[in-house]
Amino acid sequence: VRILHVKENIASLARLLASTSHGGFPVVCRLKPDHAEVFQGTIKRLELCMLLENEHIFEPETDNESFSSSYPLSEMDSCLFQITVEKLPNLSRLTMLLNRYITDPRYQQLFINLEPHINKSAMSVQAHFSLQRTYIIFRTLGLRHLTVFDLQNRVVGVITRKDLMPFPLEERLRLQLAPQ
Numbered sequence: 001v002r003i004l005h006v007k008e009n010i011a012s013l014a015r016l017l018a019s020t021s022h023g024g025f026p027v028v029c030r031l032k033p034d035h036a037e038v039f040q041g042t043i044k045r046l047e048l049c050m051l052l053e054n055e056h057i058f059e060p061e062t063d064n065e066s067f068s069s070s071y072p073l074s075e076m077d078s079c080l081f082q083i084t085v086e087k088l089p090n091l092s093r094l095t096m097l098l099n100r101y102i103t104d105p106r107y108q109q110l111f112i113n114l115e116p117h118i119n120k121s122a123m124s125v126q127a128h129f130s131l132q133r134t135y136i137i138f139r140t141l142g143l144r145h146l147t148v149f150d151l152q153n154r155v156v157g158v159i160t161r162k163d164l165m166p167f168p169l170e171e172r173l174r175l176q177l178a179p180q
Contacts, residue, residue, distance in 0.1 A: 003028050003155055006040060006118070010058055010110045014101035017048060026147045026155045027118045038153040041118035042145070049094055051112060052101065058110040124149055127156050135164050135171075 002020060004013070006029040016025075024044045028037040051057065101107045124147040125134055137143065138161060148157040 001026065001155055001157055003037075004043065004114060005029060005037070006113065006115050007111050008114055010052070010101050010107040010112060013048065013112065014052065014098040014107070017045065017052075018095075018098045018102065022145075022158075023160075024145050024158075026158065027114055028155055036152060036154050039124060039147060039149045039155050040115075041120040042122040042147060043114055043118050047117055051114075051117060052097060053094075058107075058112055061109055061111055122147065125159075126151070132171075134159060138164055 002016060002022060002025055004016075004025045004027045006027060022045060024042050025048075027040045027043055029040050030037050123137060123141065123143060125137070127148055127150050129148075134146065137146065138159075144161060146159045147155055148159060150156050
């Protein structure tokens with residue numbers, strides 16, 4: 001599972017986006033230093049790409065897990081507004097930007113606070129959740145991905161629509177063979 005942290009390194013984030021085609025990522029955080037990382041929500045690839053085009057929101061590394069938000073809330077709100085209304089990122093420009101973030105050592109020391117951008121109400125299921133119910137959730141809600149977590153709320157996987165494609169075939173076959 002490719003996960004992100006609430007406080008994510010710019011160079012690592014750029015490497016992840018350059019090396020995968022995933023449409024969304026689970027975001028985790030460690031609530032206390034001696035505790036495991038737990039699921040906080042999800043963030044879409046498109047949102048991450050839009051965030052990376054806004055260098056003014058990058059922050060230097062801090063000692064603690066949480067950010068002290070270097071910009072006031074009103075400025076953050078306008079930043080979020082600008083990010084959400086822009087057009088889709090230009091693919092060639094984004095590729096150049098990701099390469100710069102990966103190769104330039106300055107971005108090893110810069111981080112981004114993903115917390116304001118996380119979908120904290122993202123659907124998720126426990127590891128032993130019924131496959132049939134999972135399929136129903138995907139169909140009724142039109143989901144693209146679903147985070148799977150264990151009893152301690154640690155991310156253990158992600159289910160995508162592609163993972164469930166064979167399921168309707170098996171279901172149809174079972175229904176057709178059942179009366180016979």
